[in-house]
Amino acid sequence: xxxxxxxxxxxxxxxxxxxxxVLITGVIYTARDAAHKRITEMLVAGKKLPVALKGQLIYYCxxxxxxxxxxxxACGPTTSGRMDKYTPRLLEDLGIxxxxxxxxxxxxxxESLVKNQAVYFSALGGLGAEYAKLVTACECVAxxxxxxxxxxxxxVENFYAVVINDIFGGDHYTKKTTCTP
Amino acid sequence: MRLVKLSEISKAVQKLVIDANHYLPYDMVDxxxxxxxxxxxxxxxNILYKLVENYKxxxxxxxxxxxxxxxxxxxxxxxxxxxxxxNIYDAINKGIETGYAEGFLRKSIADPLTRINTxxxxxAIIHTEIIRGPQIKITLMTKGAGAENKSAxxxxxxxxxxDGIKDFVMDTVGKAxxxxxxxxxxxxxxxxxxxxxxxxxxxxxxRDLGLFSKDKTTAHLEKTLLKExxxxxxxPLGLGGVTTALAVNVETIPCHIAxxxxxxxxxxxxxxxxxxxx
Numbered sequence: 406x407x408x409x410x411x412x413x414x415x416x417x418x419x420x421x422x423x424x425x426x427v428l429i430t431g432v433i434y435t436a437r438d439a440a441h442k443r444i445t446e447m448l449v450a451g452k453k454l455p456v457a458l459k460g461q462l463i464y465y466c467x468x469x470x471x472x473x474x475x476x477x478x479a480c481g482p483t484t485s486g487r488m489d490k491y492t493p494r495l496l497e498d499l500g501i502x503x504x505x506x507x508x509x510x511x512x513x514x515x516e517s518l519v520k521n522q523a524v525y526f527s528a529l530g531g532l533g534a535e536y537a538k539l540v541t542a543c544e545c546v547a548x549x550x551x552x553x554x555x556x557x558x559x560x561v562e563n564f565y566a567v568v569i570n571d572i573f574g575g576d577h578y579t580k581k582t583t584c585t586p
Numbered sequence: 587m588r589l590v591k592l593s594e595i596s597k598a599v600q601k602l603v604i605d606a607n608h609y610l611p612y613d614m615v616d617x618x619x620x621x622x623x624x625x626x627x628x629x630x631x632n633i634l635y636k637l638v639e640n641y642k643x644x645x646x647x648x649x650x651x652x653x654x655x656x657x658x659x660x661x662x663x664x665x666x667x668x669x670x671x672x673n674i675y676d677a678i679n680k681g682i683e684t685g686y687a688e689g690f691l692r693k694s695i696a697d698p699l700t701r702i703n704t705x706x707x708x709x710a711i712i713h714t715e716i717i718r719g720p721q722i723k724i725t726l727m728t729k730g731a732g733a734e735n736k737s738a739x740x741x742x743x744x745x746x747x748x749d750g751i752k753d754f755v756m757d758t759v760g761k762a763x764x765x766x767x768x769x770x771x772x773x774x775x776x777x778x779x780x781x782x783x784x785x786x787x788x789x790x791x792x793r794d795l796g797l798f799s800k801d802k803t804t805a806h807l808e809k810t811l812l813k814e815x816x817x818x819x820x821x822p823l824g825l826g827g828v829t830t831a832l833a834v835n836v837e838t839i840p841c842h843i844a845x846x847x848x849x850x851x852x853x854x855x856x857x858x859x860x861x862x863x864x
Contacts, residue, residue: 466653478692480653507824508763509764530765531855533649535636578763584817
């Protein structure tokens with residue numbers, strides 16, 4: 406188990422390999438379908454984003470509403486593949502340094518990760534209640550009207566994830582051990 | 587004839603919504619524990635234990651099991667010896683709306699084209715059946731999109747036979763991969779037509795874990811598929827292991843002599859459903 410304190414520097418990424426278990430501590434930003442669409446439209450139109458994402462780690466997540474007295478609601482990862490269309494642009498033009506989600510990425514995203522020296526992690530899908538306990542602060546920083554699809558700045562502590570695609574082109578999902586029934 | 591008030595139905599549905607999102611059926615939790623014992627890989631074991639922890643955290647009632655609190659699928663069985671004092675569908679949708687609001691659950695239903703959220707998690711998808719007697723039975727399933735998006739229907743040819751069915755199921759589960767949140771329950775609907783096979787597959791997801799079909803051929807197919815799926819190497823959350831599915835439930839109904847419809851509905855490990863009898 407490797408402990409990572411953000412930001413995700415090149416020095417840290419050089420030590421990460423597909424299949425490694427990590428515990429992430431620091432600030433991450435949520436964004437899912439609608440936020441990706443909006444960010445991309447703003448980039449195309451040459452508009453300034455309401456939040457600086459250069460060097461940051463994006464978490465594909467749309468939490469449940471926060472109950473009174475709580476920091477956040479359930480907040481596990483959503484399927485990353487839906488963001489594939491937007492991701493290369495976010496890596497290239499925005500300079501994000503990694504993403505956390507679940508499931509396979511497209512060939513274009515994997516190539517872009519190597520080219521732009523960024524890492525893709527998988528969190529554990531369907532463990533929304535457990536992840537909620539690892540968030541120590543949550544603040545909506547953009548697109549508030551989108552509700553769960555807005556961008557939230559989360560401070561996380563020992564957030565469990567697995568390295569899926571590293572900066573060297575390694576892909577954990579291709580390393581399946583099959584058997585004969 | 588018994589009169590059932592709409593308010594009673596709404597109230598029952600509201601409670602179902604909140605309960606289903608916080609209490610995972612115990613057969614699932616039991617299956618996680620058994621699967622953990624069978625896993626040799628340390629990570630796969632740990633993930634299965636984490637699923638049990640997630641169940642424990644959620645049942646405290648503060649955080650739902652998953653942030654995707656789903657689309658509400660309702661199996662409504664209405665007795666023929668009762669009447670209700672208004673529109674039963676409106677009453678169910680009202681219960682869904684208040685349940686999602688008061689339970690602080692995520693509203694995930696949007697217009698398919700504009701993508702504008704209805705902000706109520708309605709309309710629910712309601713399947714109605716008339717049964718004998720003076721009761722209403724409501725089963726609510728809160729179905730997440732991760733696994734639903736990987737489900738599939740194929741109109742096979744009768745010549746494809748059981749081998750064709752197996753190939754289609756294996757292909758669908760393989761493609762579902764990590765994104766659909768294994769370990770799965772796989773519902774397979776065979777027969778009927780273009781709209782009944784998927785409904786049959788969905789109903790198959792409600793079967794208690796560990797039970798096989800009473801039909802010998804179908805039960806054999808279920809066991810064979812389960813073994814083969816667990817050899818795919820996906821494992822818990824697709825990160826490796828031998829626990830890719832906890833059950834394969836196959837349901838069949840007769841179909842046209844020229845048809846062989848097969849539907850595969852994938853259920854993630856957060857297999858949330860709950861029933862109430864009014």
